[in-house]
Amino acid sequence: MQRKYSLAHLILASVVVLSLTSLIIVVEAQTQIAFESDRDWNGIRFEIYVMDVDGENLQRLTKNDFHDRSPSWSPDGKRIAFVSERSDRDWNRQIYVMDADGGNQRNLSNNDFDEWAPSWSPDGKRIAFVSNRDGDLNMNIYVMDADGDNRRRLTNNRRHNSSPSWSPDGNRIAFSSNRDGNFEIYVMDANGGKQRNLTNDRHNDRSPSWSPDSNRIAFSSDRDWVLDKGGWPTDEIYVMDANGENTQRLTENGVYDLFPSWSPDNNRIVFVSGRNGNAEIYVMDADGGNSQNLTNNPQPDSDPAWFNSPFSVSPRSRKFTIWGWVKQLDR
Numbered sequence: 641m642q643r644k645y646s647l648a649h650l651i652l653a654s655v656v657v658l659s660l661t662s663l664i665i666v667v668e669a670q671t672q673i674a675f676e677s678d679r680d681w682n683g684i685r686f687e688i689y690v691m692d693v694d695g696e697n698l699q700r701l702t703k704n705d706f707h708d709r710s711p712s713w714s715p716d717g718k719r720i721a722f723v724s725e726r727s728d729r730d731w732n733r734q735i736y737v738m739d740a741d742g743g744n745q746r747n748l749s750n751n752d753f754d755e756w757a758p759s760w761s762p763d764g765k766r767i768a769f770v771s772n773r774d775g776d777l778n779m780n781i782y783v784m785d786a787d788g789d790n791r792r793r794l795t796n797n798r799r800h801n802s803s804p805s806w807s808p809d810g811n812r813i814a815f816s817s818n819r820d821g822n823f824e825i826y827v828m829d830a831n832g833g834k835q836r837n838l839t840n841d842r843h844n845d846r847s848p849s850w851s852p853d854s855n856r857i858a859f860s861s862d863r864d865w866v867l868d869k870g871g872w873p874t875d876e877i878y879v880m881d882a883n884g885e886n887t888q889r890l891t892e893n894g895v896y897d898l899f900p901s902w903s904p905d906n907n908r909i910v911f912v913s914g915r916n917g918n919a920e921i922y923v924m925d926a927d928g929g930n931s932q933n934l935t936n937n938p939q940p941d942s943d944p945a946w947f948n949s950p951f952s953v954s955p956r957s958r959k960f961t962i963w964g965w966v967k968q969l970d971r
């Protein structure tokens with residue numbers, strides 16, 4: 641009897657191990673990247689697209705005569721927040737959400753101001769964004785509930801505060817601001833407290849993206865004067881520790897490299913580069929190696945967002961995944 645019981649356990653354990661292995665493969669294969677492109681409209685009307693991380697299975701989620709841009713995944717992968725100008729209020733930018741298959745598109749902003757750069761909080765409950773509702777010169781970071789209620793202003797100055805990116809624990813928000821004369825990467829508590837800069841130089845440091853393991857922040861900067869053909873400094877991608885130390889440059893060329901976004905396993909970064917003559921989406925290893933072009937068409941492809949949740953429903957299959965557990969076991 642005892643022996644039979646052990647055999648049953650062994651079989652059960654084998655099944656569990658095999659299931660975990662296949663789930664890991666499923667998760668890796670089904671992670672997706674959302675981005676904006678005007679490939680279907682030739683230069684004037686952006687739409688939101690998703691693709692697999694190898695550039696396959698491209699799917700357009702929006703279709704209309706206005707710009708749809710800047711996608712941000714909900715942490716459960718079921719929805720995407722984005723910016724649209726389709727509202728009839730003088731083409732102003734508004735925050736929208738839709739299901740991950742493009743269904744159920746709705747306006748969360750519903751006002752006459754410009755609102756953009758949505759970033760979904762890791763607990764799924766809030767969306768940070770930028771609004772000029774305090775006047776055209778004041779572009780401040782706000783947060784609202786994921787249904788559009790309870791708006792609160794987090795920054796308050798007559799400058800550009802932009803590109804909010806949540807820390808994985810949801811306690812802090814990285815952003816860029818030119819409040820001191822040029823753009824720096826800042827970090828603040830999620831309620832707007834303790835605002836402090838992580839970079840401090842005379843160049844423009846922008847578009848922070850917090851790594852899923854919390855340890856690093858990727859951003860773009862023209863600080864190293866890597867010049868284009870006309871002699872102008874171009875943006876490169878950098879990473880630094882989340883406290884602002886150990887900055888490392890990942891790209892070096894005479895064209896723009898912008899808008900980094902981390903892979904869920906922290907090993908790769910998706911970004912935009914003009915190295916092919918127009919804006920394309922690329923991925924590279926987190927040390928800058930193995931750069932690969934995922935898009936290839938003459939129109940701009942930009943603002944990539946890697947679906948990123950350590951413990952989640954994958955956006956394509958809706959299968960429950962155990963990636964977070966595996967990551968912890970791996971340490």
Ligand SMILES: [Ca+2]
Pocket residue numbers: 685686687702703704705706707708
């Ligand atoms: Ca559109």
Ligand SMILES: [Ca+2]
Pocket residue numbers: 822823824839840841842843844845
């Ligand atoms: Ca700076």
Ligand SMILES: [Ca+2]
Pocket residue numbers: 866874875876877891892893894895896897
């Ligand atoms: Ca560059």
Ligand SMILES: [Ca+2]
Pocket residue numbers: 918919920935936937938939940941
């Ligand atoms: Ca392109």
